[in-house]
Amino acid sequence: MSGIVETVDLTREFTRREGLRRRRISAVDGLSIRIDAGEAVGYIGANGAGKSTTIKMLTGILVPTAGSVTTCGLRPVEERRQLARQVGVVFGQRSQLWWDLPVGESFRILAAIHTMSSTDERRRTDELIERLEMAEFLATPVRQLSLGQRMRAEVAAALLHSPRLVILDEPTIGLDVLSKQRLREFLVAERRAHGTTLLLTTHDMGDIERLCDRVLVIDRGHLVYDGDLAGLSKTVGAERVLVVDLVEPTADLTALVDVPGTRHLASEGHGMRQRLAFDADLTTAARVLAAVSELVEVRDLTVEEPDIEDVVRRIYAARR
Amino acid sequence: MRSTARIFWRLLEAGFRRQSAYRLAALGGLVANATFGLLKVAVLFATVRAAGGELHGYDVGLMSSYIWLSQGLLGSVNLFGRSDLALRIKDGDIAIDFLRPVDVQAATIVTEVGQSLFSLIPRGIPSVVLGAVVVGMDMPATAGPYLLGAVSLLLGITISSATVYLIAVAGFWVVEVRGLQILYMVVSGFLAGLFVPIRLFPRWLELLATLTPFPSMMMHPIDILSGRVDLGGATLLLAMQVAWLATLGVVGHALTRAGRRQLEVQGG
């Protein structure tokens, strides 16, 4: 039984005209992956690394230059319409909904497009409206929705026909923390209830941590990592950064803070703000904060997650 | 004084450069001009011939000049009614423009004239050349019509820009200028003599047209360039153009100031 997604040596080249010459650029080069039913996979990479191109080939929008791809057991380009019934896609930047129609009407049209029976439509719409808390803005035209509301509607639209595979392309981009959390919780619950396979491209490590059990990293068209998240951090030695705002200017905390796995990154404003990087495997933000608080008075703090670009760069460097 | 001149020259240049990016569009424009031109040739030549070879001073050769000159000027004269300025007023970005030390009206018009003048190279000249080669046309042999015609052309382009400016400026008071733009677009070509020379209109329609600035945008330059009018006639047409430009300029200036005050009152 083939997987939900199966690619063998998938390649996609573009020719770009630069002045007088033409260059062939590989957006995706020799990608071979397999995703089985029920998995939740995070697909990360820098901008222009090939994520969107991969998704377009999975859904039949682009024809591969070489290699093969099978989605839900179907060939995306030749059997596009059949595949559309089994896949739901959420584009972060593009909308699947009808811009000047009320949200509820978009759902009705989509149900008609997928030839859902009225009982299925009623049941599914009610379920999604309730779980995504959309009742309050069902009658609002899509263009008047806030970003958080729109993303919820987009996710519902993608899931309306209960697809086997859901692809989300940067779904949490621009969302506030609360909205992100609620969306993540919904996706986790949905997976648990229906066994939907999830493929998520994102720049947000938080998304990966909370939603995915497996991570694919792509860099300049090549797959550079395929495994779980724990392994990713280990490979990369990723550091989180604790940023503390102090009440009084202080000299570098390096010498003073004696927590293993911590190092001082930078001081700003005469030592009023200090950045401390710590290895997440060796210690926790809480422990570092505690150590710092023993020495100086902390007014405010932030914890920064490792930058995706940084992670990818380290992986690439680690592979050399 | 010198710096003002330099600023306007820069704006003209900038308008010039913007247009050079659209090369494929220029080819598309040429194809469009050729197609419409040939269709007009078919119908208008038949009209002239059906009238016995001469119609209100037009023979086949002169009609051909009219057709290809009008197609050539099409890309330079604003017959759409749309402008970037209208969008800027709608978005409120106009407030920034008012802060600059350049007169908004003059800057807008000069920039657009620069763009239009540039269009003459990829669109205007090829269309005329195409017409001359494929169909043949009668053009004057002396320099006079060309010199006066160039002036008239510049005036005509500026007049169209100034008229569209008025539409844009109306945006200070009217929320949606789209209605004005569409109205402009529908009647401008017809009354500017794009499809049929204005001399062929019935008397009352010809009179109606001359009450609008449209003939000054296109018909007059073509009349002068093609040599349809003599020196006296050309002078008259030029005078009319200058009068229109002055009127449009004054009205535009007044409206701009009023609009600026309107903006300040509203808390811009």
Place this chain on the structure above:
Amino acid sequence: MGEVLTMRTRLRPYRAVLASRVRAQRSYRASFALDLGSSLLIGIVELAEIWVLFHNVIELGGLEFTQILLVFGLADFAFSLADLSFGHCDNLPVYLRAGTLDVFYLRPQPLLLQLITSDISLRRLARAAVGLAAMVVGLTINEIDWGPRAIALVGLAIVSGYVMFAAMFVWAGGLQFFLVDGAEMTNAFVYGGRYAATQPASVWSRPLQAVFGFFFPMAFTGFLPVIALLGLDGPAWLPSWLGWCAPLAALWAWGMALLCWRWGVRHYRGGGG
């Protein structure tokens, strides 16, 4: 599932989208009225362009004004209806830039059908009214031997004309995949074609007859059916009996349009080199 998909169920989503577009346009009352007004004005100006010519001469290309009026009526009426339903298709670059086309790919419906049913321009009804009025007047004024033959000819002309102009919009849309900023090139033949369709084809030069007589068969939307109806003679290459061949011309036009669409889509997807 095991559901039998009736025609009604299949058409439901298309109807739903179109119905919503209609409602949306009618809801903006003032704006819609303005659009109707301007559309009407456009129709009147187009008629005026021809009428002005006949103010100077009595006959053009072997046709008098009353007869050209009928040509204009048939052609412009068919064009306005086609513009109403297909006019947005040559606006493909807008869809491409907005990424709407990618969204189309994700739905279990044919791409072209989605594009066609994605919008409708109700305001063109006003312009169609001008064409219809001209057509009715033309049919009344001219001496026509009304019988099944005449009715069939007029009916065929209108339907074929609609299909042909619709094909032009689809053809233009397909080419937009290849041309960047290429709207003007296709406009030359879509709107130039409309202009040509209201002319007596007998005044055309050979190249024009080739282009608008056969390749983009505009002459079949008005001129040829009219001379067949009125029993007039056509030019050498376009005899009057071709007026009955309008359906064939429509078929040819759609064949070409679908081919261009296919090519365009294949280019967009990057298939076939």
